[in-house]
Amino acid sequence: MAQFKLSRRAFGASLLASSALSACAIRTEPAAKARVVVVGGGFGGATAAKFLRLEDPGIAVTLVEPKSEFQTCPFSNYVLSGFKTMADITHNYSALTSTHGVRHIRETAVAIDAAAKTVRTSGGQTLAYDKLVLSPGIEIRYGALEGYDAAAAERMPHAWAAGAQTVLLRRQLEAMPDGGTVVLSIPANPFRCPPGPYERIAMIAHYLKTTKPRSKILALDAKDAFSKQGLFQDGWQSQYGAMIEWVPLGKDGKVVRVDPAALTLTSEFGEVHKASVANVIPPQSAGRIAIASGLAATEGALAGWCPVDPFTFESTRAKDIHVIGDASIAGAMPKSGFSASSQAKFVAQAIGAVVNGRPAPTAVFANTCYSLITPDYGISVADVFRPTAQGIVAVQGAGGVSPRAPANAAQFRAQEAHYAEGWYASTTKETWGS
Amino acid sequence: MKPFHFALFGLAFGAATLPAVVAAQTPPAPASGRVLIATCTGCHGQNGKSAGAIPTLAGQTEAQIRQAMLDYKNDRRPATIMSRHAKGFSDDEIGAIAREIAATWR
Numbered sequence: 365m366a367q368f369k370l371s372r373r374a375f376g377a378s379l380l381a382s383s384a385l386s387a388c389a390i391r392t393e394p395a396a397k398a399r400v401v402v403v404g405g406g407f408g409g410a411t412a413a414k415f416l417r418l419e420d421p422g423i424a425v426t427l428v429e430p431k432s433e434f435q436t437c438p439f440s441n442y443v444l445s446g447f448k449t450m451a452d453i454t455h456n457y458s459a460l461t462s463t464h465g466v467r468h469i470r471e472t473a474v475a476i477d478a479a480a481k482t483v484r485t486s487g488g489q490t491l492a493y494d495k496l497v498l499s500p501g502i503e504i505r506y507g508a509l510e511g512y513d514a515a516a517a518e519r520m521p522h523a524w525a526a527g528a529q530t531v532l533l534r535r536q537l538e539a540m541p542d543g544g545t546v547v548l549s550i551p552a553n554p555f556r557c558p559p560g561p562y563e564r565i566a567m568i569a570h571y572l573k574t575t576k577p578r579s580k581i582l583a584l585d586a587k588d589a590f591s592k593q594g595l596f597q598d599g600w601q602s603q604y605g606a607m608i609e610w611v612p613l614g615k616d617g618k619v620v621r622v623d624p625a626a627l628t629l630t631s632e633f634g635e636v637h638k639a640s641v642a643n644v645i646p647p648q649s650a651g652r653i654a655i656a657s658g659l660a661a662t663e664g665a666l667a668g669w670c671p672v673d674p675f676t677f678e679s680t681r682a683k684d685i686h687v688i689g690d691a692s693i694a695g696a697m698p699k700s701g702f703s704a705s706s707q708a709k710f711v712a713q714a715i716g717a718v719v720n721g722r723p724a725p726t727a728v729f730a731n732t733c734y735s736l737i738t739p740d741y742g743i744s745v746a747d748v749f750r751p752t753a754q755g756i757v758a759v760q761g762a763g764g765v766s767p768r769a770p771a772n773a774a775q776f777r778a779q780e781a782h783y784a785e786g787w788y789a790s791t792t793k794e795t796w797g798s
Numbered sequence: 799m800k801p802f803h804f805a806l807f808g809l810a811f812g813a814a815t816l817p818a819v820v821a822a823q824t825p826p827a828p829a830s831g832r833v834l835i836a837t838c839t840g841c842h843g844q845n846g847k848s849a850g851a852i853p854t855l856a857g858q859t860e861a862q863i864r865q866a867m868l869d870y871k872n873d874r875r876p877a878t879i880m881s882r883h884a885k886g887f888s889d890d891e892i893g894a895i896a897r898e899i900a901a902t903w904r
Contacts, residue, residue: 702840705840706836706837706840709836709839710833710836713832713833713836723827725827725829725830725832725833726826726827726828726829726830726833727829727833728829728833728834728837728891729837730837730840730883730886732840732841732879732883744878744879746879746882746883747882747886748837748883748886748887759885759886761885762882762883762884762885762886762887763882763883763885763886764882766878766879776878779878780878780879782851783841783851783852783878783879785850785851786841786848786849786850786851786852787840787841787850787852788850789848789849789850789851790839790840790841790842790843790844790848790849790850790852791840791841792849793843793844793849794839794840794843794844797844797849
């Protein structure tokens, strides 16, 4: 409790001090109360950029994001299934720039100098900041799984960053003959979107059931337990029956080697699985810029992810840098677009407060993740989160997953599927809309 | 580890009185209505205006929001997900949520 108060005060003091200092050194920008650079244009970064401007138009916000359009991982499994298109999951930054006055630099952030408080971009620009919001998402750790490199991803797509990889996997599924086997490799924790692989199994099954019903899905998992497990397994069984086989760690499910030319995946104990289509969801880390800037832990179970102050999401490794979204170590909060958005809205309020000489507010966060078993069968997990000195925790006695056996089950699942659509419409409008 | 970090942080910017703050056992300030209602908008839409199937909250009265949240929290109202969310907030926070929504989401 005492630490909390201290951290809030320190947070404010440092911003005011640094603004005063850097105002003398950098004269290239028009006068602003504060300059905030946001790195990454996903749910975390785009939301932070927009809400900083809503919070206080006196804050100059620069978004560093190389893409002009962003495809969301949420709902990308439905593109694989075929009932959503890439256009449905594509958003752009025009409302952020034209309506909200965010300056969008279409380059990649390549280096952060935390002492000088500057970000260097791929185009050679040096951007000075008072506060940096770093929301770089994930980086695929090519090489962490033997045989899986960038070239292998063209043959065995990960599709764990939506875009060309999603299209590639969809095309492979379309080209697969009836009776083929789709093999998925699922990594150990932590990784982006804990329920994502299991929803993907269902969504590929949905496509196969309707078009190639003699096909199989073999899911090889480096874990024995996963998010919404009972709900997923109930749904797989009732909707797809024997089409889906899930092999946990304890039954030799961990893939240790892949051969993209042969389309084989080899388990820990040497079983070789031949795939018609292989979807390898590989080990991941925080986005490259976070690693390159020394903001990630270098040892322990969470090596490769960024430790943050749970009260402010400020990096514990560099002051005035807030790391949000998948890249951060956020305790009980899952690596989801919803979490990133929740963190972004809080950090925008916190930065807005200290810019205006007020203490940073007390944080509360939330997450809601819907997953589909079929287009009319949805399940969810929801939680409210609070910061503690030991990290972010879920409120006990609240949250959790959909009931396993609700009254009027079909209606309940249909309602949650309907709400999944509703969530997507609201959150993408909140993130990228006017 | 944390206090050490914050102590360094304070000293670097000349906030020499910060260590004294540690001694005060002040509980954290209650979460503000603004922070609390930011947890609603991911589903219910920015400013409580839904873009899809999830109900819009803008335009509801303080009493309506408070009663709905308390009913969800105490399992007196059918829900898919809101009973799980509502249990995450104290009754005081539910009051703050209701006041903030009624005052700002019109």
